[in-house]
Amino acid sequence: MVTIYVDNMPYQVREGQNLLVACLSLGFDIPHFCWHPALHSVGSCRLCAVKIFRDENDTRGRIFMSCMTPATEGVRISINDPEARHFRASVIEWLMLNHPHDCPVCDEGGECHLQDMTVMTGHVYRRTRKKKRTYSNQNLGPFINHEMNRCIQCYRCVRFYRDYAGGRDLDVFGVHSRVYFGRLEEGALENEFSGNLVEICPTGVFTDKTFKKRYTRKWDLQTAPSICVHCGLGCNTIAGERYGTLRRILNRYNGQVNGYFLCDRGRFGYDFLNSDRRVREPLAKTGQGSGSTALEPISADEALSRLVDIVQNSSRVIGIGSPRTPLEANFALRDLVGEENFSSGMAQAEQDLVSLIVHILREGPAPSASLRELESADAALILGEDLTNTAPMMALYLRQSVRRKPMAVVNELRIPGWLDAAVRGAVQGNKGPLFIAAPIAAGLDDVATETYHAAPDDIARLGFAVAHELDTQAPAVVDLPADRHALAVRIAAALREAERPVVVSGTSSMSPAVIQAAANVAWALHSRGRQVTLSFVAPECNSLGVALMEGRSLEDAIEMAERGQVDTVVTLENDLFARAPRDLVDRLRASCRNFVVIDHCLTGTAEVADLVLPAAAFAESQGTLVNNEGRAQRSYRVFPAPDPIGESRRWLSKAVMARARGRTEEWESFDDLVTRMRQALPVFQPVSNLAPSADARIVGRKIARQPHRCSGRTAMLANVSMREPPPPRDADSPLSFSMEGFQGISPPPLNPRYWAPGWNSAQSLNKFQEEIAGPLRGGDPGQRLIEPRDNGGREYFNAIPVAFSPSDDEWLILPSYHIFGSEELSALSPAIAERIPSAYVAIGEEDADLLGMSEGMLARVEIAGAAESLPARIVADLPRGVALLPKGLERLKGLAIPVRARIGKAVQAEKS
Amino acid sequence: MEKPLTGRMRLGEGPVDLDAYEKAGGYAALRKALLRMTPEELIQLVKDANLRGRGGAGFPAGVKWSSAPTGVDSPRPKYVVADADEMEPGTFKDRFLMEGDPHQLIEGVILTSYAIQAEIAYVFIRWEYTRARRLLEQTIAEAYRKNYAGSSILGTRYSLEVRLHVSAGRYIAGEASSMLNALEGGRAVPRPRDPLPTISGLWGKPTVTHNVETLCNVPHIVSNGAAWFKSLGRTQDAGTKIYGVSGKVKRPGAWELPMGVTVREILEEHAGGMRDGLTLRGFLPGGASTDFLTEQHLDTPMDFESIQKAGSRLGTGGIVALDDRTCPVGMAHNLITFFARESCGWCTPCREGLPWSAEILAALEKGEGSPGDLEILEDQCRLLGPGNTFCPLAPGAVEPLQSALKYFREDFERHIREKRCPWK
Amino acid sequence: MILTREEQRHSTLSEEVRSEMLAAVAACERKRGAALDVLLIAKRYYGWISDEMLRELAVILEMSPAELDSVATFYNQIYRKPIGRHVILVCDSVSCWIMGYDLVRVRLTARLGINLGQTTPDGRFTLLPIQCLGACDQAPAMMVDGELFVNLDATTIDEIIQRYP
Ligand SMILES: Cc1cc2nc3c(=O)[nH]c(=O)nc-3n(C[C@H](O)[C@H](O)[C@H](O)COP(=O)(O)O)c2cc1C
Ligand code: SF4
Numbered sequence A: 001m002v003t004i005y006v007d008n009m010p011y012q013v014r015e016g017q018n019l020l021v022a023c024l025s026l027g028f029d030i031p032h033f034c035w036h037p038a039l040h041s042v043g044s045c046r047l048c049a050v051k052i053f054r055d056e057n058d059t060r061g062r063i064f065m066s067c068m069t070p071a072t073e074g075v076r077i078s079i080n081d082p083e084a085r086h087f088r089a090s091v092i093e094w095l096m097l098n099h100p101h102d103c104p105v106c107d108e109g110g111e112c113h114l115q116d117m118t119v120m121t122g123h124v125y126r127r128t129r130k131k132k133r134t135y136s137n138q139n140l141g142p143f144i145n146h147e148m149n150r151c152i153q154c155y156r157c158v159r160f161y162r163d164y165a166g167g168r169d170l171d172v173f174g175v176h177s178r179v180y181f182g183r184l185e186e187g188a189l190e191n192e193f194s195g196n197l198v199e200i201c202p203t204g205v206f207t208d209k210t211f212k213k214r215y216t217r218k219w220d221l222q223t224a225p226s227i228c229v230h231c232g233l234g235c236n237t238i239a240g241e242r243y244g245t246l247r248r249i250l251n252r253y254n255g256q257v258n259g260y261f262l263c264d265r266g267r268f269g270y271d272f273l274n275s276d277r278r279v280r281e282p283l284a285k286t287g288q289g290s291g292s293t294a295l296e297p298i299s300a301d302e303a304l305s306r307l308v309d310i311v312q313n314s315s316r317v318i319g320i321g322s323p324r325t326p327l328e329a330n331f332a333l334r335d336l337v338g339e340e341n342f343s344s345g346m347a348q349a350e351q352d353l354v355s356l357i358v359h360i361l362r363e364g365p366a367p368s369a370s371l372r373e374l375e376s377a378d379a380a381l382i383l384g385e386d387l388t389n390t391a392p393m394m395a396l397y398l399r400q401s402v403r404r405k406p407m408a409v410v411n412e413l414r415i416p417g418w419l420d421a422a423v424r425g426a427v428q429g430n431k432g433p434l435f436i437a438a439p440i441a442a443g444l445d446d447v448a449t450e451t452y453h454a455a456p457d458d459i460a461r462l463g464f465a466v467a468h469e470l471d472t473q474a475p476a477v478v479d480l481p482a483d484r485h486a487l488a489v490r491i492a493a494a495l496r497e498a499e500r501p502v503v504v505s506g507t508s509s510m511s512p513a514v515i516q517a518a519a520n521v522a523w524a525l526h527s528r529g530r531q532v533t534l535s536f537v538a539p540e541c542n543s544l545g546v547a548l549m550e551g552r553s554l555e556d557a558i559e560m561a562e563r564g565q566v567d568t569v570v571t572l573e574n575d576l577f578a579r580a581p582r583d584l585v586d587r588l589r590a591s592c593r594n595f596v597v598i599d600h601c602l603t604g605t606a607e608v609a610d611l612v613l614p615a616a617a618f619a620e621s622q623g624t625l626v627n628n629e630g631r632a633q634r635s636y637r638v639f640p641a642p643d644p645i646g647e648s649r650r651w652l653s654k655a656v657m658a659r660a661r662g663r664t665e666e667w668e669s670f671d672d673l674v675t676r677m678r679q680a681l682p683v684f685q686p687v688s689n690l691a692p693s694a695d696a697r698i699v700g701r702k703i704a705r706q707p708h709r710c711s712g713r714t715a716m717l718a719n720v721s722m723r724e725p726p727p728p729r730d731a732d733s734p735l736s737f738s739m740e741g742f743q744g745i746s747p748p749p750l751n752p753r754y755w756a757p758g759w760n761s762a763q764s765l766n767k768f769q770e771e772i773a774g775p776l777r778g779g780d781p782g783q784r785l786i787e788p789r790d791n792g793g794r795e796y797f798n799a800i801p802v803a804f805s806p807s808d809d810e811w812l813i814l815p816s817y818h819i820f821g822s823e824e825l826s827a828l829s830p831a832i833a834e835r836i837p838s839a840y841v842a843i844g845e846e847d848a849d850l851l852g853m854s855e856g857m858l859a860r861v862e863i864a865g866a867a868e869s870l871p872a873r874i875v876a877d878l879p880r881g882v883a884l885l886p887k888g889l890e891r892l893k894g895l896a897i898p899v900r901a902r903i904g905k906a907v908q909a910e911k912s
Numbered sequence B: 001m002e003k004p005l006t007g008r009m010r011l012g013e014g015p016v017d018l019d020a021y022e023k024a025g026g027y028a029a030l031r032k033a034l035l036r037m038t039p040e041e042l043i044q045l046v047k048d049a050n051l052r053g054r055g056g057a058g059f060p061a062g063v064k065w066s067s068a069p070t071g072v073d074s075p076r077p078k079y080v081v082a083d084a085d086e087m088e089p090g091t092f093k094d095r096f097l098m099e100g101d102p103h104q105l106i107e108g109v110i111l112t113s114y115a116i117q118a119e120i121a122y123v124f125i126r127w128e129y130t131r132a133r134r135l136l137e138q139t140i141a142e143a144y145r146k147n148y149a150g151s152s153i154l155g156t157r158y159s160l161e162v163r164l165h166v167s168a169g170r171y172i173a174g175e176a177s178s179m180l181n182a183l184e185g186g187r188a189v190p191r192p193r194d195p196l197p198t199i200s201g202l203w204g205k206p207t208v209t210h211n212v213e214t215l216c217n218v219p220h221i222v223s224n225g226a227a228w229f230k231s232l233g234r235t236q237d238a239g240t241k242i243y244g245v246s247g248k249v250k251r252p253g254a255w256e257l258p259m260g261v262t263v264r265e266i267l268e269e270h271a272g273g274m275r276d277g278l279t280l281r282g283f284l285p286g287g288a289s290t291d292f293l294t295e296q297h298l299d300t301p302m303d304f305e306s307i308q309k310a311g312s313r314l315g316t317g318g319i320v321a322l323d324d325r326t327c328p329v330g331m332a333h334n335l336i337t338f339f340a341r342e343s344c345g346w347c348t349p350c351r352e353g354l355p356w357s358a359e360i361l362a363a364l365e366k367g368e369g370s371p372g373d374l375e376i377l378e379d380q381c382r383l384l385g386p387g388n389t390f391c392p393l394a395p396g397a398v399e400p401l402q403s404a405l406k407y408f409r410e411d412f413e414r415h416i417r418e419k420r421c422p423w424k
Numbered sequence C: 001m002i003l004t005r006e007e008q009r010h011s012t013l014s015e016e017v018r019s020e021m022l023a024a025v026a027a028c029e030r031k032r033g034a035a036l037d038v039l040l041i042a043k044r045y046y047g048w049i050s051d052e053m054l055r056e057l058a059v060i061l062e063m064s065p066a067e068l069d070s071v072a073t074f075y076n077q078i079y080r081k082p083i084g085r086h087v088i089l090v091c092d093s094v095s096c097w098i099m100g101y102d103l104v105r106v107r108l109t110a111r112l113g114i115n116l117g118q119t120t121p122d123g124r125f126t127l128l129p130i131q132c133l134g135a136c137d138q139a140p141a142m143m144v145d146g147e148l149f150v151n152l153d154a155t156t157i158d159e160i161i162q163r164y165p
């Protein structure tokens, strides 16, 4: 710590950080543009100017950029110095020479960093007679709107997009006062993190195009803390609503999880909630049983009585839960049907993989890495994942991790780590060790030290070999080819050299051996005293959560139903057709009298149900999700779904009541349900510590979901009734659905938005952190449910698979993943839908030659008797004998991948 | 009067070729240094000679060299870059040197490289210097052929690769740190002041950059010693300097003269004074980015300290004369427009402040100036001062404007008062 | 030798050009370090850099086309739009301005019938302003296809134009 003097008052700050960070952490307001906590200092905007004085006797001082100046012992600065203030106001004046000042029609208005800084510096009067410069805008695709005239040339966009996220299609063009930030030509931004430009850009150049369609000022949005449901990472989000539609998703900082960023799937996938695929009222087959009659709307009362009827008249009910819905709903279902009859909703293969992950993380000794920890890994090995498409934010942070090792030179040269241009100048393009073994080239390949493209069995074998190189106790792979062995030696050497290596794997390859190999590597590193972490990709937002409930697999449940002991199946927020082959689901459907589906979207499964109960989707329901790390996190309602849509656990609570024949239920309230869940399943003990309970109050008040400037309340429903309806009550949380309530800095898990006096933009976050880029004040939300056992007595896995051998007439079909398309809910969002590739089959170059196929030619893919014809994609590195089908695309749902298939040229006739 | 830098050149005879260069003692310094001096001795010699940079800032060359890491474990490769991007309006000395005696530059480059034990040297030259480019290409090839460059130079253990890099235009690319970005194939945006290029420069490696004229002095210092070099200057600054004069003088041109000759001597004796019928109103002593001085400063010695004391900078030593028939407001406008166009666009004050100032000056010229404009201009000059912008381009840009506002204020006010340019 | 506009439109890199570029890339510490060398080689052969060519050059440099264009558009000697057979660069910096740049500009624009920044309709000349050419002692100055002309006046300008068919 060092003492610095700010306007003559002494403060203790950490040595070596820059003065802007130090002062913001102390709570001072220093205006800034180009500095960003994740992108650091470049000194281009010149707005953060302060006076620095040599000593007490120096009265003149000199202007310095606080972001470019280290906090050293005894440094004396003034923020309030008149000359410094004049300079800062002048910076705004310069920027305003050309800024169009179109705030009233600008989407950024009301949450604009430029507006905030303008007010903060006090620049008010326009002295120029100059004409403003203008630019033409580009169509950047379905996510991002472009309005270049508003640009203030802070260079943040390219520094994020290009330098941080590795995007290569957005750049800065031109020179002097005509610099342009955009693409070489119009077209969708290719990088998976383009949505962050919305928050990175301090003004309205890059704004959310999906938000624009149903635009609302920030101050009119009702918002709540939410958790992304579009992959297994559990990024924290702020979801915003007005007039009963969900309008947008913003990043919610969590120092342990997503930090400052979100991926585009997470940011733009929300719109399924507003889609016409929503189930907005109960539906039922009017005919009895599984007859062919269509689903028709029924009243809520009718639906309820049918539900009660079914439950009361069933001797045995099977409940099929879901990895894409919170713990509480799953537990409610489990409570309804009983432990014996509860299925996790995952197919056997997937359940095995997820359970294996849980087992490995529990047995230890290597703990799982938090998402943000990946950034500080100094070596990484990825086995079997295309992270950019399966867990995008992991890819973003691993992309940063490759700078860790070369950063050593920066310390040697005594360059502060935050002096971005200097750091990049010294580090150059040098990268630390990152090895990727995956079937095809993955999104991170451009920063990888080495890549290895192979079938899962061979990937596993490489992993096992690496583990053996690190620790001879780990089983050896005896018949490994020399080149593969040499690669394993190189990987092992790099990992061994690292201090904080991470091993990444997951379920995407659908191979237990790959996951086991990853565990062996991590454990071997641990045995060598490395601070190694493991990071597994879990397929869905609550995969680990349901796995911890230890339900049956889907196949198991179906078998049970078929044995004839079951008269009712209740499926919770789960499209079984996406998980199991069609015939299996059909068999399940045929085996029971009543097939009830509770879901928010009309899935294929819902379409074949007898009774469909409309469920609230994520922003309309409260619940807890467990991410890939094993971290439980709470998501709150942004708005109550309109009747008769209900939270799944509400429908289930009614059913439980019916089963109990009217006795008041023990878990009417959310907190009671959590308590009951903790009792039944002790692993969930920490869940009640995630956030203050529903009866918590801050200075006697609930926390307001609406900002205090929320407008139009008396007018919003005036077309319906002149009387202003009372705001809906929220009995389940300490949050209110209104502008009444606490508006200050709330406990992090409950914080509905970032706003502080003078800070209307996303940059107000600095007021919510203990120190810049550090934990939130009050601690980062979430509790880890899985930690390695003390002195974990793990034994190395030793089931090493035999090498993959391609055959000439059968291909091993594996899934390929697409950030847009492979996840079912986001795929229903129109903006995302625009970016979903059409179905294809991918084969390697050698196989293409063998089959006489070329790019785009129709291929016939024959799996278990059924055939599809699909255009071929020829992928350079795909190994011989392996073919890929895109995961999740509507047309290819329900294939039990991995599977063997025949591939050949499609008959031409099909083309007509 | 000794003219080490230009002494070999003969008017109208074309460049000094290798033969002539060697006959006149060329490459003897290289031989001497490589065979008989350690790099440390060479650095000490240049320090003792008090050779200050001729590129504008006047930083002592020896001090710069000694800030580069030495020793076996220092990062490699190390680089030397000769800055031949000369684009400062009013400056043409480097072209003069390169077109007149290209081997002298190359010898200086090699010596400097030897001093810091660099492996690679670049000559960074602007595209428009087509003639100098051709000559240097040939010169470098000749140096290789004679083993003055390349591996095991003159049979020693020292090897050096010398490369010519042609830049693609932009004044800012001549600023030392921008030049490194340009050499790395990027946009020529400056780098932060810290770390020094001698610590982390080109490709993150230690790099010494010098102006062409600075480097040309090195062989002579090696040949003749520090004391000799110091004795060349008339004032405390050592050596000779190439001074240039442009504008409406009788004989515009460039001359090698002792450091510290007076402005009057340069303007009146060498440039022949103003053209008939014109009088001198002021002059930029060292290129477009230096403050105006006026006839009251004619007896100031043209060296670093004296010119600074007079309120300007020696800069490049390229004097631009302002006569009484040329509008000082127009001249300020031309200068600011130049700098606005050459701004790299990185930092706000320069990117926005210079075009605004240019716009105001244009309005004055068109007779559309209004009261308050001069105050805005003065404000801009202060705001764009040293430290406030990312690099020295903008502070340099406002030097002539701020001094024009001081010395020729009445001319500015007349533009506003009379709503026209009185010279048009 | 600069190709005609029609030729430019259809040109892709010849083997000769490509190998010259590859040599420049090979001589550099990192591929992208040769960006300006490669752009200037392309300029030497083709005069300007079309989008198509930019893409080809980007491949050679292992850069994205946007990254390369970011560099290309920074420098004023890299042309991203078609140019005439001859490029006239007129110095408009201070010494030339004092010595009669305005007259030079007026003469040129009148003779060529175009303004600064434009190309004659017959594709013969492109007229561009340039910063100080380092010929201040012989101002006013201009450069045509890399050849320097100094001490310009109306007659010399007319003469020079004649020399470039
Ligand atoms: C905007 C700007 C442009 C410059 N252009 C040149 C140039 O063209 N040639 C040059 O030698 N120095 C130029 N300099 C000065 C260099 O930054 C640097 O000070 C000089 O090359 C160092 O060499 P020296 O120590 O030999 O003087 C420029 C500086 C600035 C701020
Ligand atoms: S002062 Fe700023 S904008 Fe101007 S050239 Fe320097 S860095 Fe670029």
Ligand code: FES
Residues within 6 Å of the ligand: A020, A031, A032, A033, A034, A035, A042, A043, A044, A045, A046, A047, A048, A049, A065, A066, A067, A068
């Ligand atoms: S924030 Fe410091 S210069 Fe931009």
